[in-house]
Amino acid sequence: MDRRKFLKNSTAGMVGIGMVGGKSLIGAERKGKEGTAKIREYRTLGRTGFKVSDISSGAPMDEGVVNALLDAGVNYLDTAESYGNGRSEKVVGAVMKNRDRKSVFITTKQIVTPLPGYQIKEEDVTKEAIIKRFQKSLERMQTEYADCLMLHGTDNVADLGHEGFHAAVKQLKADGRVKHAGISYHGSFSGMDIKEPMGKVLLAAAEDGRFDVFLMTHNYLRQEQSEEVLRVCKEKKIGTTLMKTNPVGRYLSWKEAIERLEKEEKEIPEFYRKGLDNLKGKYEKAEGFLKKHNLQNPEEMKEAAIKFCLSNPDVNCICVSFRNFDDVERYVKLSGQRLTPVDQTALDVYAQSFGQFYCRHACGECESECPQSIPINTIMRYNHYFIAQGKEKYAMEKYMKLNADVANNCLNCDGRCQAACPYNVPVQTLLVLAHQNLTLA
Numbered sequence: 001m002d003r004r005k006f007l008k009n010s011t012a013g014m015v016g017i018g019m020v021g022g023k024s025l026i027g028a029e030r031k032g033k034e035g036t037a038k039i040r041e042y043r044t045l046g047r048t049g050f051k052v053s054d055i056s057s058g059a060p061m062d063e064g065v066v067n068a069l070l071d072a073g074v075n076y077l078d079t080a081e082s083y084g085n086g087r088s089e090k091v092v093g094a095v096m097k098n099r100d101r102k103s104v105f106i107t108t109k110q111i112v113t114p115l116p117g118y119q120i121k122e123e124d125v126t127k128e129a130i131i132k133r134f135q136k137s138l139e140r141m142q143t144e145y146a147d148c149l150m151l152h153g154t155d156n157v158a159d160l161g162h163e164g165f166h167a168a169v170k171q172l173k174a175d176g177r178v179k180h181a182g183i184s185y186h187g188s189f190s191g192m193d194i195k196e197p198m199g200k201v202l203l204a205a206a207e208d209g210r211f212d213v214f215l216m217t218h219n220y221l222r223q224e225q226s227e228e229v230l231r232v233c234k235e236k237k238i239g240t241t242l243m244k245t246n247p248v249g250r251y252l253s254w255k256e257a258i259e260r261l262e263k264e265e266k267e268i269p270e271f272y273r274k275g276l277d278n279l280k281g282k283y284e285k286a287e288g289f290l291k292k293h294n295l296q297n298p299e300e301m302k303e304a305a306i307k308f309c310l311s312n313p314d315v316n317c318i319c320v321s322f323r324n325f326d327d328v329e330r331y332v333k334l335s336g337q338r339l340t341p342v343d344q345t346a347l348d349v350y351a352q353s354f355g356q357f358y359c360r361h362a363c364g365e366c367e368s369e370c371p372q373s374i375p376i377n378t379i380m381r382y383n384h385y386f387i388a389q390g391k392e393k394y395a396m397e398k399y400m401k402l403n404a405d406v407a408n409n410c411l412n413c414d415g416r417c418q419a420a421c422p423y424n425v426p427v428q429t430l431l432v433l434a435h436q437n438l439t440l441a
Helices: 002-013 063-071 083-096 127-141 157-161 163-174 198-208 226-236 251-263 270-292 298-310 325-332 341-357 376-387 392-402 416-420 427-439
Strands: 042-044 051-053 055-058 076-078 105-110 146-151 178-184 213-217 239-243 317-320
Touching: 051 055, 063 083, 063 325, 076 317, 083 105, 083 127, 105 127, 105 178, 105 213, 127 146, 127 163, 146 163, 146 213, 157 198, 163 178, 178 239, 198 213, 198 226, 213 226, 226 239, 298 317, 298 325, 298 341, 376 392, 376 427, 392 427, 416 427
Parallel strands: 055 076, 055 317, 076 105, 105 146, 146 178, 178 213, 213 239, 239 317
Antiparallel strands: 042 051
16 A cells, blocks of 8 residues: 555656746646536547547446546447456446447457466357357346457457357347457467567458457557558558557656665565666666656656547547546546647657656567566556556456466576567566566565
């Protein structure tokens, strides 16, 4: 609880991005405006033809928050059977039973590849089993149909043609229970073997022609591959929904972890000490750079990151994980906005100073170098859930199911992942710090 309080207070206590004379440049145009934020822009979701709110909801977990979002004009809800073991779908159902079903586009997802930690077996991915699982999703969501059923977390081209999934979708469409098929790419899920990059998988999915909607990673620090995918989706009229649009603010938790370790009296391996000293030096240099440019407010940086994505005309909607009512006000008001020159300057400065601390979502370029097959990108993603989304219990549960022995394997490794990272991320040290978060070690 002390760490959580520290993170909350640290983030809330930082002030002013683009400070001039004590006034904030970013967001200054919003001062003096009162009232509940409303969606101001709707975009056509590819060939589905549905007009979706540019700011939408990903993995909804709170009924009150979802009601507030729908009241504000949000009309796209992205969920999955695995989110909270069905809890997210139940939240959608509790809210939608009192709403006009046709006014909201609801997407749910299924993992169809047997993976460690997800209890998905071969017998669970036949046509009949997928239909049965989907029917349970409909029951949890209290609806007769889903607008889109996605292949969840597909990380290789071979799985795009999954016979059970496509046969099930064909039947469900004929029965009026599914309108469209889709696919999401989260990077490697298991780390058991090396999978294929996002660009290769999603471009192949676009060529396949059976997927109407994509859920993918794109942000101002993670544009490689995604820009090309977005362009092709526009050409082929495939709907594009984004996740992980905010790579900002995670450095606060890394900094706190370093400070906590420095206070501990127990001995730690020499490599780890050197890694922490190196990381601390990088932080001090980066923080000095931010102070020099008067860029110190993570919340307004997050807003700029979202506006970066909204400024791309090939993006249909952004899925935000709304944790509370403050998030509703903070992010819904960004609807219809575009990146300003001040925003762009702030993001450029942040990228130069803290870009090296962001393990790119859905990347995994370093994983082939790991002699122990550690699922690096997956662990970093779970730590993102822990830090940035406040899903601490969920992240810890997922991490424990991986059975990745980071504490022993990474401390005694020669750091091949770090050497292979094209973005100079201190991967090895960050993995061990993530392990401490996700195990409360």
